Amino acid sequence: MTxxxxxxRLEKVxxxxxxxxxxxxxxxxxxxxxxxxxxxxxxxxxxxxxxITDNQTAVVRMSSWAASTILIQEGIEPNFQMVCRDRNRxxxxxxxxxxxxxxxxxxxxxxxxxxxxxxxxxGKNVYDIDSMQLIALVKKMRxxxxxxxxxxxxxxxxxxxxxxxxPFADPFxxxxxxxxxxIEAGADFVQTQCIYNMDKxxxxxxxxxxxxxxxxxxxxxxxxxxxxVGMAQYMAxxxxxxxxxxxxxxxxxxxxxxxxAEEGIRFAVEQIEEFKEMEGIAGVHxxxxxxxxxxxxxxxxxxxxxxxxx
Amino acid sequence: xxxxxxxPIHEILEMIEDCDxxxxxxxxxxxxxxxxxxxxxxxxxxxxxKIARKKEGRPLEVDERTLERQCDPExxxxxxxxxxxxDAVISMACGVGPQFLSEAFPAQRFFPALNTxxxxxxxxxxVWSERCAGCGTCVIHYFDGMCPIARCSKSLLNGPCGGxxxxxxxxxxxxxxxxxxxxxxxxxxxxxxxxxAVRPAKDWRTSRDGGPRKSEREELVx
Numbered sequence: 001m002t003x004x005x006x007x008x009r010l011e012k013v014x015x016x017x018x019x020x021x022x023x024x025x026x027x028x029x030x031x032x033x034x035x036x037x038x039x040x041x042x043x044x045x046x047x048x049x050x051x052i053t054d055n056q057t058a059v060v061r062m063s064s065w066a067a068s069t070i071l072i073q074e075g076i077e078p079n080f081q082m083v084c085r086d087r088n089r090x091x092x093x094x095x096x097x098x099x100x101x102x103x104x105x106x107x108x109x110x111x112x113x114x115x116x117x118x119x120x121x122x123g124k125n126v127y128d129i130d131s132m133q134l135i136a137l138v139k140k141m142r143x144x145x146x147x148x149x150x151x152x153x154x155x156x157x158x159x160x161x162x163x164x165x166x167p168f169a170d171p172f173x174x175x176x177x178x179x180x181x182x183i184e185a186g187a188d189f190v191q192t193q194c195i196y197n198m199d200k201x202x203x204x205x206x207x208x209x210x211x212x213x214x215x216x217x218x219x220x221x222x223x224x225x226x227x228x229v230g231m232a233q234y235m236a237x238x239x240x241x242x243x244x245x246x247x248x249x250x251x252x253x254x255x256x257x258x259x260x261a262e263e264g265i266r267f268a269v270e271q272i273e274e275f276k277e278m279e280g281i282a283g284v285h286x287x288x289x290x291x292x293x294x295x296x297x298x299x300x301x302x303x304x305x306x307x308x309x310x
Numbered sequence: 311x312x313x314x315x316x317x318p319i320h321e322i323l324e325m326i327e328d329c330d331x332x333x334x335x336x337x338x339x340x341x342x343x344x345x346x347x348x349x350x351x352x353x354x355x356x357x358x359x360k361i362a363r364k365k366e367g368r369p370l371e372v373d374e375r376t377l378e379r380q381c382d383p384e385x386x387x388x389x390x391x392x393x394x395x396x397d398a399v400i401s402m403a404c405g406v407g408p409q410f411l412s413e414a415f416p417a418q419r420f421f422p423a424l425n426t427x428x429x430x431x432x433x434x435x436x437v438w439s440e441r442c443a444g445c446g447t448c449v450i451h452y453f454d455g456m457c458p459i460a461r462c463s464k465s466l467l468n469g470p471c472g473g474x475x476x477x478x479x480x481x482x483x484x485x486x487x488x489x490x491x492x493x494x495x496x497x498x499x500x501x502x503x504x505x506x507a508v509r510p511a512k513d514w515r516t517s518r519d520g521g522p523r524k525s526e527r528e529e530l531v532x
Contacts, residue, residue, distance in 0.1 A: 006522075
């Protein structure tokens with residue numbers, strides 16, 4: 001094992017060869033710290049790190065860096081998400097320094113949903129840099145100790161760099177190349193979009209493994225349990241880049257009244273079991289949207305507990 | 311060319327609320343080509359305003375002129391003799407027109423009749439589409455003649471993002487994903503490797519981000 005790139009617990013878990021298990025939590029639409037603490041309390045010691053989303057779906061929420069620091073106070077390791085939609089390169093770099101100073105050790109670099117999706121569609125979009133350039137920037141700041149303009153940084157931020165990959169967006173053939181580019185740019189780990197089409201994901205991973213990408217970067221498979229048939233149908237129809245096969249919707253519907261959520265969890269557990277065995281997969285990223293309290297049960301049933309002590 | 315749309319008539323009426331006599335000035339440049347601010351449209355706007363004001367019981371006197379171009383001082387002289395005979399002047403040019411007119415005739419008020427939208431071209435008669443964001447440093451040679459700055463909703467230089475689905479952009483099924491087109495063309499022509507290196511961040515100083523721009527060509531300046 002070579003030297004660690006950060007003081008991230010997630011990095012240590014992955015470096016030690018453990019199957020990683022990460023969670024996610026959306027900050028509140030307000031300054032409701034009590035609610036945030038309640039939600040993340042379900043994830044404590046159940047996951048290795050918790051992604052804190054950054055104004056996800058372009059809806060204004062408590063800032064991801066502030067919510068991340070609240071997690072640190074609670075003894076939970078955050079994975080600070082940053083999108084390129086809302087900040088130019090000045091704000092991006094200063095926020096990177098800020099979160100590192102406050103104890104954040106993981107950062108997920110994203111383009112971000114366009115603001116037309118959200119609750120301030122009148123806003124100006126920034127996109128000074130894109131997610132690929134953001135990854136390269138965080139790496140430069142960490143490894144070279146330099147800002148984007150090549151000026152020296154006084155105490156560089158040593159962050160474990162994450163990226164997202166959506167194997168289900170188009171054009172499919174290009175997706176693995178885009179993943180390779182993110183790794184080349186500096187991604188240490190990758191969390192994928194929610195996976196429902198397992199056949200397509202197996203094809204994607206085969207390509208990734210053939211290219212040796214799993215040896216250069218830790219790939220965590222994205223899982224979001226379906227809570228209802230309505231949720232599955234919404235994701236299938238209205239979320240761009242999401243692939244929900246009709247067979248899964250049928251399976252959920254077949255579970256019968258009052259049992260759909262259980263079927264959704266059963267499917268998620270089956271997925272996690274398969275990912276444990278899948279070549280190239282280093283862990284699972286569980287995005288239980290507004291369902292944090294069900295995560296311990298899912299973790300238990302997927303046999304990913306207890307989490308390793310590193 | 312510059313593509314524009316006409317402002318709603320009530321907005322224009324509001325601008326000239328206190329006027330009894332106005333001049334509507336068209337432009338024979340881009341806005342004539344995109345059928346929004348040429349002599350014909352000047353005539354239509356003039357009639358519409360007159361009818362609306364007649365209904366209100368406050369008749370409006372409207373004269374019409376259409377200049378060669380409103381973005382060139384030499385043609386502005388075409389209204390020099392009459393410009394001060396009106397309570398206000400409505401320009402049917404792009405946003406450049408009313409500003410150049412204001413600068414040439416500081417004593418007069420100039421109002422815009424158009425919303426200037428973008429630089430683009432005609433897809434078919436009556437349909438125009440954006441092609442250029444005027445960023446000041448063209449990069450389309452990297453992308454086979456397609457501009458991700460103007461045509462990707464996020465101006466990504468390393469696309470397509472995870473919201474690209476079936477050739478469409480995540481913001482709307484009516485918007486093409488330009489990155490889908492770029493990737494597919496590169497694939498079809500066996501030049502995908504052109505896209506595999508990470509493109510560095512853009513220097514936006516040549517764009518509007520560097521402040522208002524000016525272009526000066528020494529050989530032409532007298």
